[in-house]
Amino acid sequence: MHLVLLDLDGTLMDSAPGITASAAHAYRRLGLPVPDAAALRSFVGPPIGDSLLAHGVPAARVPEGIAAYREMFRETGMWDNAVFDGIPAQLERLRAAGCTLAVATSKPEVFAVPIAERFGLAPLVDAVFGAPLDESGSKAQVIGTALAALGWSGGPALMVGDRVYDVVGAREHGIRTLGVSWGYPTGDELAQAGAVRVIDHVADLAETALELLGR
Known part of the structure; x- marks a missing residue:
């Protein structure tokens, strides 16, 4: 098996509009100052609870903030989204080369699966894996679940992602990460985290x- 694990937000999809709008809604509902645009953009990737806590929401109010975020996200935010231009063709090429493809995202799986279906990604991958709804567990645990479900036994594998969490999570399983800069990385976080390479273009x-997998 030549396995390619793919992050969703910022790697396959431009999901920032819906996520940032839902996060801003949560702050307004909590009666707290809405973070600036750069801070809201950093919400794309990590679990929402972690981001709220990191940007001024008191720990005791994080559950309330998550509920407010998801209220808007379920209604409109999850659909304010788009597949990056050229991604379907790249996935088709990987499958044609014999790769097994799976989405591995920190987004709760109950959202990730319908999003992948609505935007036409589901038919292009072999499976979609996400976090539990309570967002317990790390990116490494999502990856571990994917590896177990796919029956991976240590063959050639690669993670593709745009944030440090992808690199760190994959490394816990001995998997290298191909970083992509068209998503939401800050500065050179991917290189600093240890991505084996960082590319700038979907093409x-x-x-x-395939080169990194030795195909």
Whole structure:
């Protein structure tokens, strides 16, 4: 098996509009100052609870903030989204080369699956894995669940993602990460975290992944 694990937000999809709008709604509902645009953009990737806590929401009010976020996210935010141009063709090329493809995202799986279905990604991958609804567990645990479900036994594998969490989570399983800069990384976080390579263009995804997998 030549396995490619793919982050969702910022790697396959431009999901920032819906996530940032839902986060801003949560702050307004809590009666707290809404973070600036750069801070809201950093909400894309990590679990929402972690982001709220990191940006001024008192720990005791984080559950309330999560509920307010999801209220808007379920209604409109999850659909304010788009697949990055060129991604479907890159996934098709990877599958044609014999790779097993799976989405591994920190987004709760109850959202990730319908999003992948609505936007046409589900038919292009072999499975979609996400976090529990309570967002317990790390990116490494999501990846571990994916590896177990897919029957991975240590063959060639690669994580593709845009944030440090992807690199760190994959490394816990001995898997290298191909970083992508078209998502939401800050500065050179991917290189500093240890991504084996960082690419800037969607058109380079399949070719670079296959090279790193030795295909």
